Amino acid sequence: MDxxxxxxxxxIPGVATIVLGSFSNAFAQQSYKITDLGINNSKDNFSMxxxxxxxxxxxxxxxxxxxxxxxxxTTVSRGHAVISIYGFNxxxxxxxxxxxxxxxxWGGINDPGEAVxxxxxxxxxxxxxxxCGFGTHLTCVxxxxxxxxxxxxxxxxxxxxxxxxxxxxxxxxxxxxDGAVDSTCPAxxxxxxxxxxxxxxxxxxxxxxxxxxxxxxxxxxxxxRGQAVGYSGNCTxxxxxxxxxxxxxxxxxDLGGAGSNFAYVINNKGQIAGQVGTADxxxxxxxxxxxxxxxxxxxxxxxxxxxxxxxxxxxxRGQVVGNDFDSKFDWFHGFIWQDGVITDLNTLIPEDSNLFxxxxxxxxxxxxxxxxxxxxxxxxxxxxxxxxxxxxxxRIGASMADFARTxxxxxxxxxxxxxxxxxLGPGRFER
Numbered sequence: 054m055d056x057x058x059x060x061x062x063x064x065i066p067g068v069a070t071i072v073l074g075s076f077s078n079a080f081a082q083q084s085y086k087i088t089d090l091g092i093n094n095s096k097d098n099f100s101m102x103x104x105x106x107x108x109x110x111x112x113x114x115x116x117x118x119x120x121x122x123x124x125x126x127t128t129v130s131r132g133h134a135v136i137s138i139y140g141f142n143x144x145x146x147x148x149x150x151x152x153x154x155x156x157x158x159w160g161g162i163n164d165p166g167e168a169v170x171x172x173x174x175x176x177x178x179x180x181x182x183x184x185c186g187f188g189t190h191l192t193c194v195x196x197x198x199x200x201x202x203x204x205x206x207x208x209x210x211x212x213x214x215x216x217x218x219x220x221x222x223x224x225x226x227x228x229x230x231d232g233a234v235d236s237t238c239p240a241x242x243x244x245x246x247x248x249x250x251x252x253x254x255x256x257x258x259x260x261x262x263x264x265x266x267x268x269x270x271x272x273x274x275x276x277x278r279g280q281a282v283g284y285s286g287n288c289t290x291x292x293x294x295x296x297x298x299x300x301x302x303x304x305x306x307d308l309g310g311a312g313s314n315f316a317y318v319i320n321n322k323g324q325i326a327g328q329v330g331t332a333d334x335x336x337x338x339x340x341x342x343x344x345x346x347x348x349x350x351x352x353x354x355x356x357x358x359x360x361x362x363x364x365x366x367x368x369x370r371g372q373v374v375g376n377d378f379d380s381k382f383d384w385f386h387g388f389i390w391q392d393g394v395i396t397d398l399n400t401l402i403p404e405d406s407n408l409f410x411x412x413x414x415x416x417x418x419x420x421x422x423x424x425x426x427x428x429x430x431x432x433x434x435x436x437x438x439x440x441x442x443x444x445x446x447x448r449i450g451a452s453m454a455d456f457a458r459t460x461x462x463x464x465x466x467x468x469x470x471x472x473x474x475x476x477l478g479p480g481r482f483e484r
């Protein structure tokens with residue numbers, strides 16, 4: 054891991070200067086260079102960048118999607134968490150069998166290069182749960198990867214859990230089971246144990262409070278001030294998008310829907326991005342809480358013609374990125390929202406990129422964006438690759454969006470990428 058340490062030492066001292074120099078109160082429409090991060094294992098056909106730090110290091114989930122193009126029954130049969138550093142990939146491995154699986158969530162890598170996620174162990178889950186979601190029904194535990202070594206984080210008394218995000222102070226959030234049967238789960242639910250929002254500090258797990266009589270929750274994001282965000286609800290609904298400050302929970306404003314309310318990410322100014330369910334329960338939209346828990350929700354909505362959307366990235370400039378679905382809950386477009394305007398990222402990259410962006414997961418303080426895209430042509434056409442966008446000066450000519458109007462696109466169903474939320478169902482983000 055000498056390479057990782059050298060890269061870390063080279064980048065960190067200069068980051069603050071670069072970031073501070075790029076701040077502005079207004080943002081012109083930006084063009085981007087797109088870098089194909091590929092797939093670490095040549096046998097796989099899927100990679101999505103789920104985490105991104107301020108050095109431009111991406112934490113990807115790489116795996117095999119079966120079948121690669123399907124709008125109703127796409128599943129992930131294998132997967133590993135991978136860190137991609139300028140084309141140099143580090144497979145984080147697993148805590149179980151050599152051919153076991155590991156997976157990640159939003160916000161899983163910090164600036165020092167520490168990473169978090171969830172990993173199968175070699176032990177079958179005694180209750181038959183399948184939290185990691187690969188169909189193996191092995192125990193699935195939260196992990197911390199540091200200095201080339203993956204170690205398990207404790208649960209809250211149960212068998213399973215997931216570490217979702219880590220800040221630059223090394224504080225980790227996610228969820229952990231306490232072992233009790235969840236009485237709010239209908240009969241036939243595989244993952245039927247209570248899952249509590251969790252905070253890990255110095256390797257010790259602590260449950261974060263939920264709202265009222267809610268029994269389940271998860272924390273998805275944490276900033277460098279220790280403020281965390283996630284949801285509070287029950288087995289079948291994310292009833293409230295929430296924020297935790299000083300380990301006290303606050304409900305974020307929504308649109309009146311009884312479910313699909315999630316806060317995924319919080320920046321160091323306390324601004325939050327996520328999603329809100331519509332009052333009629335038919336869909337959900339990307340949302341931002343620019344004044345934190347004390348302010349109103351901003352309904353970002355979705356790109357024109359798209360059916361649903363959610364946001365998973367926000368930087369300290371208030372730029373938000375996220376993901377759109379079509380009416381079949383196929384991943385459709387990645388977007389950026391700034392100055393009150395939502396824009397398809399495919400209109401901001403040149404047509405010769407050979408990648409069509411179907412998601413935008415994260416945005417860092419340099420304005421770089423990560424996510425996943427469909428390969429358009431060549432021997433890997435139809436595969437899903439992780440990408441990194443880097444802002445560039447100058448305007449592009451014809452964009453990928455112009456090219457794609459007459460070019461066939463691959464579709465990937467929501468359950469392939471919401472695989473990390475096995476307690477929450479495909480597309481709907483609920484169990």
